[in-house]
Amino acid sequence: xxxxTQSPSTLSASVGDRVTITCRASQRISTWLAWYQQKPGQxxxxxxxxxxxxxxxxxxRFSGSGSGTEFSLTVSSLLPDDFAxxxxxxxxxxxxxQGTKLEIK
Amino acid sequence: xxQLQESGPGLxxxxxxxxxVCTVSGGPIRSHYWSWIRQPPGKGLEWIGNVFYRxxxxxxxxxxxxxxxxxxxxxxxxxxxxxxxxxxxxAVYYCARDTGxxxxxxxxxxxxxxxx
Numbered sequence: 001x002x003x004x005t006q007s008p009s010t011l012s013a014s015v016g017d018r019v020t021i022t023c024r025a026s027q028r029i030s031t032w033l034a035w036y037q038q039k040p041g042q043x044x045x046x047x048x049x050x051x052x053x054x055x056x057x058x059x060x061r062f063s064g065s066g067s068g069t070e071f072s073l074t075v076s077s078l079l080p081d082d083f084a085x086x087x088x089x090x091x092x093x094x095x096x097x098q099g100t101k102l103e104i105k
Numbered sequence: 106x107x108q109l110q111e112s113g114p115g116l117x118x119x120x121x122x123x124x125x126v127c128t129v130s131g132g133p134i135r136s137h138y139w140s141w142i143r144q145p146p147g148k149g150l151e152w153i154g155n156v157f158y159r160x161x162x163x164x165x166x167x168x169x170x171x172x173x174x175x176x177x178x179x180x181x182x183x184x185x186x187x188x189x190x191x192x193x194x195x196a197v198y199y200c201a202r203d204t205g206x207x208x209x210x211x212x213x214x215x216x217x218x219x220x221x
Contacts, residue, residue: 032206034206034207034208036150038150042213043211043214044208044211046207046208049204049207089150089208094140094152094155094163095152096149096150096151097149
């Protein structure tokens with residue numbers, strides 16, 4: 001099984017900040033990585049797939065990068081709607097990271 | 106717009122089989138893999154498995170011995186059966202469309218509690 005490790009587990013930030021969440025795979029996965037946003041009581045929402053491809057309708061302030069074992073999700077300028085939990089998922093064995101809760105500072 | 110909706114019992118007794126159905130609307134079921142994912146209360150996401158419309162399946166190794174996925178193209182739905190449940194199987198269960206790159210459409214989820 002491929003293990004996915006996200007960091008940090010919790011991130012405190014303010015509206016307007018630029019933030020980055022990282023995801024590390026225990027094995028090389030090329031660019032087979034997706035990022036999701038989940039708000040309380042809601043299903044996850046796809047943000048990015050193939051490590052850096054923005055899903056249709058997702059704001060351009062979200063971006064993804066990386067390949068192999070190291071990946072990142074960046075939000076260029078936080079809006080109030082962005083405070084949520086974010087998960088990465090690798091697409092070889094479908095494992096999810098443990099999640100990063102982005103909270104208001 | 107593709108929509109998915111989970112349905113099934115919200116309470117299952119320990120040792121019994123959890124059975125859920127995901128109904129797909131707004132798009133063909135004969136086009137993608139279809140996944141199940143679960144999330145215990147207050148915890149992270151766990152992929153359970155996926156099924157293709159032709160019946161091909163892939164399972165999470167940690168659940169493989171207890172999971173059966175199937176698809177009914179005549180009813181535009183796919184199903185999850187999880188046997189020998191315990192309290193640790195209490196979770197919100199989601200179904201989702203699987204593009205091979207990501208899970209792009211999700212159902213709203215259904216909470217299933219395992220309790221006597």
